[in-house]
Amino acid sequence: MKKREKSAAAAYHISSKLRCPLCHESVEVIELKSIVCxxxxxxxxxKQGYVNLLQKPVNTQYDDALFEARQKIICDAELYGPIHQKIAALINNELTKDALLFDAGSGEGSHLEKILDEVNDKKLTGIGLDISKEGVMMAAKNYETPIWVVGDLANPPLADESCQFILNFLSPANYSEFKRILTEDGIIIKVIPGSGYLKELRNELFSNTDESEYENNDTLELMKRNVNVVSEERITYTKNLDGQSLKHLISMTPLGWHADTEQFEAFTNAEDKEITIDMHIVIAHAE
Ligand SMILES: [Zn+2]
Incomplete structure (x- = not known):
């Protein structure tokens, strides 16, 4: 089966949970080729194995080099391994029937792929959506199992109460849509950076500036105003990255985009460095 057909077949199995992004009516997947309302x-x-729902292309500030760097940091260096394991355990705990895991803002897809790998249960179907076509194309190239969609977070192609799990990993949220698509027993899993996240990078590039500290209070407050936060867990650890991985790290984060050449080289010429990951995993119900 070709990639296009595999992807359409995966969508066929969950077509009752999809809806048309234009008129919001129900859809069918026909001839292993198209979604039609x-x-x-x-x-x-x-043919690469994704579906584009945008009416016109959107330019984002993300390019292939950034997505490649991100893929290497997530999959090869496994910088976020303990976070993926924790989220997979949360899902496994609640997974008793067929369910969708919707990754809202999936980028190049590695977080969703890693979490699905960890969950390792055929009851769970992954669907990743991002507005960046470059990101979604890379996701479809590297990972076959999830359904990959180029689309707008403010208008996901998902029916009301269709998703038991919504993942929102270091990505903006759309709470009104999250509440609409979440099942009654569903949970939103939001990953927010803590104050120590990538502090080595920030200390070297932005010592004594506003960007040397992460502030997540606003993100968390906004979440609490919109949905019913039921738990919050902080996970902090360090991971040793070699010089090559440090280059990828600095290339993948907005923090690195503003670094000048001297700073870039000073950071990446090290043989290796301990890098801090500090994340809040926040769980919420719709009501
Ligand atoms: Zn329609």
């Missing part, structure tokens, strides 16, 4: 709005799967 009852008003005949039609979206074809690309």
């Amino acid at each position: 009852i008003n005949n709005h039609t979206f074809d799967f690309a």
Whole structure:
């Protein structure tokens, strides 16, 4: 089976949980090729194995080099391994029937792929959405199992109460849509950086500036105003990265984009460095 057909087949199995992004009516997946709604709005799967729902292309500040760096840091260096394991354990705990895991802002797809690997249960189907076509294309190239969608977070192609799990990993949220698509027993899993996140990078590049500290209070407050936060866990650890991985790290984060050449080299010429990961995993119900 070709990538296009595999991707369409995966969508076929969950088509009752999808909806048309244009008219919001129900859809079918036909001929292992297209998503079609009852008003005949039609979206074809690309041969690379994703579907693009945007009416016109959107330019983002993310490019292939950034997504490649991110993929290497997440999958090869496994910088976020303990976070993926924790989220997988949370999902396994609640996974009693067929369910969707919707990754809102999936980028190049590695977080979703790693979590699905850890959960390792066929009851769970992953669907990743991002507005960046470059990111979604890379996700489809590297990972076959999840359904990959280029789309708008403010208009995900998901029916009301269709997702038991929504993942929002270092990415902006859309709480009104999250509440609409979440099942009654569903949970939102939001990953927010803690004050120590990548502090080595920030200390070297932004010593004594505002950007030398992460502030997550606003993100958490906004979440608490919109959904019912039921638990919050902080996970902090360090991971040793070699010089090559340090280059990827600095390339993948907005913090690194503003670094000048001298700073970039000073940071990445080290043989290796201990890098701090500090994350809050916040769990919420819709109400
Ligand atoms: Zn339609």
